[in-house]
Amino acid sequence: MKRKPKRKKSIFLRIFILGVCAYFLVTLGGLLGKLNESKAKLQELKLEYEQKENTIAELKALLNAEDDSKIIEKAARERLGYIYSNEQVFIDISGS
Numbered sequence: 001m002k003r004k005p006k007r008k009k010s011i012f013l014r015i016f017i018l019g020v021c022a023y024f025l026v027t028l029g030g031l032l033g034k035l036n037e038s039k040a041k042l043q044e045l046k047l048e049y050e051q052k053e054n055t056i057a058e059l060k061a062l063l064n065a066e067d068d069s070k071i072i073e074k075a076a077r078e079r080l081g082y083i084y085s086n087e088q089v090f091i092d093i094s095g096s
């Protein structure tokens with residue numbers, strides 16, 4: 001029985017295939033990094049959305065209230081900085 005002679009595989013083909021694989025791995029790593037950044041940004045946006053929805057719900061509750069004194073009180077506290085005479089105000093200067 002005759003054995004088939006082994007084909008001599010080209011070293012250039014092997015280097016080319018290795019280079020293409022390396023390129024794919026580097027590209028995949030970059031895409032995974034972008035995916036993780038996008039997921040983090042999505043979580044931040046979801047949190048911001050929930051906070052804004054809570055604010056909207058609070059404002060709707062104020063508008064639907066029978067008494068306008070709560071709206072006036074909130075505006076005086078937030079915009080003008082008014083407080084009751086028996087209250088103490090603590091200001092956080094730590095910046096956090």
